[in-house]
Amino acid sequence: MATIHDVATKAGVSVTTVSRVLNNRGYISEKTRKKVFDIMAELNYQPNEIARSLLRKQSNVIGLIIPMVSHPFFSELANYVEYYAYQAGFKVMLCNSQLDPAKERDYIEMLKRNRVDGIIMGSHTLDVEEYRHLHSPIVTIDRQIDDEIPSISSDNYRGGEIATELLVRKGCRKIAHICGNQELHMLSNLRTNAFHETARKQGVQHITIQTDMNVFDQKQYERIIDTLLEEHPDTDGIFATSDIIAAFAVKGCIRVGKRVPQDVRIIGYDDVNAASWLNPEITSIRQPIGEMGRMAVELIRKQLEGKPFKVENVLPVQLVERSTT
Amino acid sequence: MATIHDVATKAGVSVTTVSRVLNNRGYISEKTRKKVFDIMAELNYQPNEIARSLLRKQSNVIGLIIPMVSHPFFSELANYVEYYAYQAGFKVMLCNSQLDPAKERDYIEMLKRNRVDGIIMGSHTLDVEEYRHLHSPIVTIDRQIDDEIPSISSDNYRGGEIATELLVRKGCRKIAHICGNQELHMLSNLRTNAFHETARKQGVQHITIQTDMNVFDQKQYERIIDTLLEEHPDTDGIFATSDIIAAFAVKGCIRVGKRVPQDVRIIGYDDVNAASWLNPEITSIRQPIGEMGRMAVELIRKQLEGKPFKVENVLPVQLVERSTT
DNA sequence: CAGTATATGTCAATCGTTTGACACATGTCA
DNA sequence: TGACATGTGTCAAACGATTGACATATACTG
Numbered sequence: 200m201a202t203i204h205d206v207a208t209k210a211g212v213s214v215t216t217v218s219r220v221l222n223n224r225g226y227i228s229e230k231t232r233k234k235v236f237d238i239m240a241e242l243n244y245q246p247n248e249i250a251r252s253l254l255r256k257q258s259n260v261i262g263l264i265i266p267m268v269s270h271p272f273f274s275e276l277a278n279y280v281e282y283y284a285y286q287a288g289f290k291v292m293l294c295n296s297q298l299d300p301a302k303e304r305d306y307i308e309m310l311k312r313n314r315v316d317g318i319i320m321g322s323h324t325l326d327v328e329e330y331r332h333l334h335s336p337i338v339t340i341d342r343q344i345d346d347e348i349p350s351i352s353s354d355n356y357r358g359g360e361i362a363t364e365l366l367v368r369k370g371c372r373k374i375a376h377i378c379g380n381q382e383l384h385m386l387s388n389l390r391t392n393a394f395h396e397t398a399r400k401q402g403v404q405h406i407t408i409q410t411d412m413n414v415f416d417q418k419q420y421e422r423i424i425d426t427l428l429e430e431h432p433d434t435d436g437i438f439a440t441s442d443i444i445a446a447f448a449v450k451g452c453i454r455v456g457k458r459v460p461q462d463v464r465i466i467g468y469d470d471v472n473a474a475s476w477l478n479p480e481i482t483s484i485r486q487p488i489g490e491m492g493r494m495a496v497e498l499i500r501k502q503l504e505g506k507p508f509k510v511e512n513v514l515p516v517q518l519v520e521r522s523t524t
Numbered sequence: 525m526a527t528i529h530d531v532a533t534k535a536g537v538s539v540t541t542v543s544r545v546l547n548n549r550g551y552i553s554e555k556t557r558k559k560v561f562d563i564m565a566e567l568n569y570q571p572n573e574i575a576r577s578l579l580r581k582q583s584n585v586i587g588l589i590i591p592m593v594s595h596p597f598f599s600e601l602a603n604y605v606e607y608y609a610y611q612a613g614f615k616v617m618l619c620n621s622q623l624d625p626a627k628e629r630d631y632i633e634m635l636k637r638n639r640v641d642g643i644i645m646g647s648h649t650l651d652v653e654e655y656r657h658l659h660s661p662i663v664t665i666d667r668q669i670d671d672e673i674p675s676i677s678s679d680n681y682r683g684g685e686i687a688t689e690l691l692v693r694k695g696c697r698k699i700a701h702i703c704g705n706q707e708l709h710m711l712s713n714l715r716t717n718a719f720h721e722t723a724r725k726q727g728v729q730h731i732t733i734q735t736d737m738n739v740f741d742q743k744q745y746e747r748i749i750d751t752l753l754e755e756h757p758d759t760d761g762i763f764a765t766s767d768i769i770a771a772f773a774v775k776g777c778i779r780v781g782k783r784v785p786q787d788v789r790i791i792g793y794d795d796v797n798a799a800s801w802l803n804p805e806i807t808s809i810r811q812p813i814g815e816m817g818r819m820a821v822e823l824i825r826k827q828l829e830g831k832p833f834k835v836e837n838v839l840p841v842q843l844v845e846r847s848t849t
Numbered sequence: 850c851a852g853t854a855t856a857t858g859t860c861a862a863t864c865g866t867t868t869g870a871c872a873c874a875t876g877t878c879a
Numbered sequence: 880t881g882a883c884a885t886g887t888g889t890c891a892a893a894c895g896a897t898t899g900a901c902a903t904a905t906a907c908t909g
Contacts, residue, residue, distance in 0.1 A: 200639075200659065202865060213888055218867060226886050243657070248637040249578045250865035253894045258574065263618075267603055269797065274599035278592055281620050285627070290634065293588075293618040295606050302610070309615065312573040314525070332568065334525065417800065446801040453803060472594065473798055475742065476771040478778060527895060538858055543897060551855045575895035578864045 201242040210238040221246060252314070261499055262310035264294040264303060265321035270415050271443065271471035272488070273321060276340070279492025280319060287496055289316070296322035298412055304329070311335065317499030323383055336502030338495050341386045343511070349498045351491050351512045352386040358484040358516040359393025362438045362466045363401070365482075369464050369524055371436030373404040375427055377448070378440045380412045390440060390468065406431060410444075420444055424451030435463055442467035442474040445481050449523060465523040479522035487514050526567040535563040546571060577639070586824055587635035589619040589628060590646035595740050596768065596796035597813070598646060601665070604817025605644060612821055614641070621647035623737055629654070636660065642824035648708055661827030663820050666711045668836070674823045676816050676837045677711040683809040683841040684718025687763045687791045689726070690807075694789050694849055696761030698729040700752055702773070703765045705737045712765065715793065719763060731756060735769075745769055749776030760788055767792035767799040770806050774848060790848040804847035812839050 203221075207214040212231060219225045220235040238244075252258040261284050265273040277293065284291045292315065296303035303324050310318055317336040330337065330344045339350045366374050378391045391407060398405035408423055424447055427434060439445040445467030452463045459465055459479060467474060470485035494512060501508040528546075532539040537556060544550045545560040563569075577583045586609050590598040602618065609616045617640065621628035628649050635643055642661040655662065655669045664675045691699050703716045716732060723730035733748055749772055752759060764770040770792030777788045784790055784804060792799060795810035819837060826833040 203867095204865080214866085215868085215889080216887060219887090222867075224868090226884080228886060231886080243659075245633060245637045247578075247639060247865050248634075249574055249583065249639055250894085251867080253572075253574045253578055253865085253896095254867055256894075260617075268593060268606065269596075269600045269603035271594075271596075271599075271798075274596075274602075275594045277599075277618065278594035278620060281593065281618055285620075290638070291618050292585075293602065293606055293616050295603060295610075308570060309573075312570045313615070314572060314574055334568075417797070443801060446803070450801075450803050450805075472742070473596075473801065476768060476775075476798065477802055478771070478775050478804075480775075528897095529895080539896085540859080540898085541857060544857090547897075549898090551857080553856060556856080572895050575864085576897080578866095578895085579897055581864075 200247075201244040203244075203246065205242060206235065206238050206244050209242065210235050256314070258314050258316055259289050260292055260313065260315045261289045261496065262292045262294060262306070262313075262315045262318040263321070264296055264306055264310075264318065266298050267295045267415070268293065271473050272441065272469050272486075275471055275488045276321060276492055279489045280495055283493045283496040287500060289496065289499075296324060298322060298324055300324040307333065316503055319495045319499065323385060336499050338498040338502075340491060340495065342384060343386065346510055349502075349508055349510050349512065350386075351494050351498070351514070353486040353491070353514045353516045355386050355389035355516075356393045358468065358486075359390035359438075360397050361516065361518050362390075362468070362484050363394050363397040365466060365518065365520070365524060366436035366438060366464055367398070367401045367403055369436070369460075371403065371464055373431065373434050374398055374406075374436035374438060375431065375434050376405065376407045376438045376440075377410065377423060377427075377444050378407060379410055381409060383412070387440065394438060406434075415443065417447070420447040421451065424448050425454075428452065428455050428457070437463060437465045439465065439467050442469050442471050442477075442481055442483055445483070445523070446473070446477050449477070449479065449481070460522065460524050467523075470517075470519050474519075475521070482521045482524040483519050485517040485519045487516075490514055525572070526569040528569075528571065530567060531560065531563050531569050534567065535560050581639070583639050583641055584614050585617055585638065585640045586614045586821065587617045587619060587631070587638075587640045587643040588646070589621055589631055589635075589643065591623050592620045592740070593618065596798050597766065597794045597811075600796055600813045601646060601817055604814045605820055608818045608821040612825060614821065614824075621649060623647060623649055625649040632658065641828055644820045644824065648710060661824050663823040663827075665816060665820065667709060668711065671835055674827075674833055674835050674837065675711075676819050676823070676839070678811040678816070678839045678841045680711050680714035680841075681718045683793065683811075684715035684763075685722050686841065686843050687715075687793070687809050688719050688722040690791060690843065690845075690849060691761035691763060691789055692723070692726045692728055694761070694785075696728065696789055698731075698756065698759050699723060699761035699763060700756065700759050701730065701732045701763045701765075702735065702748060702752075702769050703732060704735055706734060708737070715765060731759075740768065742772070745772040746776065749773050750779075753777065753780050753782070762788060762790045764790065764792050767794050767796050767802075767806055767808055770808070770848070771798070771802055774802070774804070774806070785847065785849050792848075795842075795844050799844075800846070807846045807849040808844050810842040810844045812841075815839055 207217045294306040321340040323342045341352045343350045376394045437448045448465050457463050467481045467483040470483040474481040474483045532542045593599050619631040646665040648667045666677045668675045701719045762773045773790050782788050792806045792808040795808040799806040799808045
């Protein structure tokens with residue numbers, strides 16, 4: 200790879216001059232500028248960003264830690280993060296924690312060693328303390344660490360409320376809620392709180408089933424649904440905490456001969472693209488994933504630039520009614 | 525951030541000693557080693573990988589360029605690439621081209637400026653020439669550049685053959701094939717060749733519909749299916765080049781009152797996870813995505829280490845029969 | 850006691866780029 | 880003529896780590 204030195208020699212100028220051309224500073228004649236650019240093209244010169252980063256103490260890299268990209272919610276989030284990061288001149292480093300604390304910790308250290316400009320945390324398997332000592336700007340998705348670290352989430356409580364209310368309004372008398380593992384202290388636990396309170400207030404029977412801590416395990420979903428329908432055959436409403444789980448609920452119902460939505464009404468969560476590929480299309484609570492991604496990048500930038508930012512960012516959710524309710 | 529210098533000073537030793545501890549070379553007493561590690565922990569020291577990369581001329585970063593992560597095939601591929609890269613000590617930089625040549629080119633240059641150790645190309649919107657001049661090790665997914673650059677693909681021709689044969693065997697007499705844009709010169713075009721040849725050989729009516737160059741556009745899929753069913757109402761078999769398109773085909777059929785698989789048999793491609801969330805579950809041609817990801821990382825490594833490697837890597841596909849055929 | 854293994858230090862170069870200080874032209878304008 | 884703008888050069892330090900050469904000191908072994 201050619202260096203700035205090679206370019207300077209070949210162009211018959213000094214490295215300072217080349218650097219000046221490259222960074223547009225100081226006086227440069229049109230003739231020299233052209234000459235330098237020509238040589239750069241000829242040598243296929245690409246300035247070494249590693250050397251620049253070292254000097255500038257800025258890598259322009261954002262680390263994105265999520266449980267796994269192949270989960271639709273996170274793959275869509277990653278897609279938007281990449282989109283807005285690119286627009287802002289950042290590169291994104293993809294880190295799947297697989298919800299393994301050791302891997303998550305390892306990735307955090309790796310990102311620090313690589314002096315990333317910021318970390319977007321979509322996985323949270325460690326203790327609050329461990330996140331607090333991070334020096335780089337971070338932003339968390341769906342979890343609050345403390346009142347210094349900005350977090351982004353959608354209005355989980357409201358989402359749980361809307362979902363439960365819809366099922367009640369549609370006439371469900373016994374509603375099951377399948378939620379994620381509550382031990383992770385995610386803000387999504389609020390959906391479950393909302394479910395309990397709303398169901399109680401409305402006076403309908405309700406049960407809650409927690410999934411294991413695995414990111415996503417189809418077999419587990421199938422088992423949970425089967426058990427649910429067997430132990431509570433009179434269930435007439437299911438509020439699943441993701442569209443994928445809702446999809447398995449639909450399949451489970453059909454397997455045992457129940458019609459959706461006539462016998463069982465089902466609502467998912469997230470409103471990922473896949474929710475509308477399914478048949479029947481799944482009613483869902485839409486999280487503004489694009490906006491969450493945009494805001495995550497923006498919050499990193501604001502921290503880097505020392506600008507003020509809001510610590511708690513709760514975005515509105517929206518009911519998207521389709522065919523399963 | 526603490527530097528190796530701070531650690532040395534605080535530990536009362538020289539930077540050389542700290543470096544020796546860090547890199548496990550030369551003689552170090554247990555006492556000093558412990559002392560240094562203690563201070564490193566105390567100062568929360570993380571060696572600056574940027575400085576190391578500069579010196580070693582090795583960044584341990586792999587660039588992954590794909591059309592978009594939110595497409596299930598690529599999100600699963602990205603997931604595996606991350607998995608194997610992590611195991612091998614690499615970080616992965618996520619680049620979505622959106623099938624925009626300008627963005628793809630820009631990303632390639634960015635990756636070169638950042639001196640990545642290798643590039644996995646899953647997006648191919650540029651001319652062969654542009655890829656050929658890349659200096660870093662690259663590996664392509666689903667496209668052949670020349671006989672120097674290793675490529676990975678699954679057996680697209682065989683996949684197309686199996687899919688078509690299955691539909692014929694099931695009794696289809698008029699089969700439609702929905703394929704991706706053929707201008708991209710991807711190896712997946714072989715599926716279409718296989719479709720034509722097999723259908724002709726078997727003597728069944730067949731039509732082919734090409735999608736636009738967009739990565740994925742639900743509206744477009746819906747339109748294509750609607751038009752197909754309207755213009756060719758006697759279609760009784762559909763071979764879609766992705767499971768997502770197949771999902772839309774299923775929905776389209778049901779919309780116009782056709783039963784799947786009784787009236788129309790549908791087969792998808794890739795066998796992404798989503799294929800089994802759907803209802804009915806989609807019959808598909810399975811690409812070994814995990815193996816492709818593993819091999820991509822391995823081929824980068826082999827090039828880096830100067831080991832011999834195979835240029836053309838075609839992996840077997842497999843029929844996964846479910847409910848839509 | 851000589852020789853060697855162990856333990857640590859100093860010093861300087863290197864990776865590729867940026868940047869500030871300073872020097873020295875040439876040209877232009879008032 | 881002097882002041883200033885323009886254009887380019889040299890030099891050196893800095894970013895943070897690694898590494899080889901070499902020096903020195905202690906401890907042990909045969």
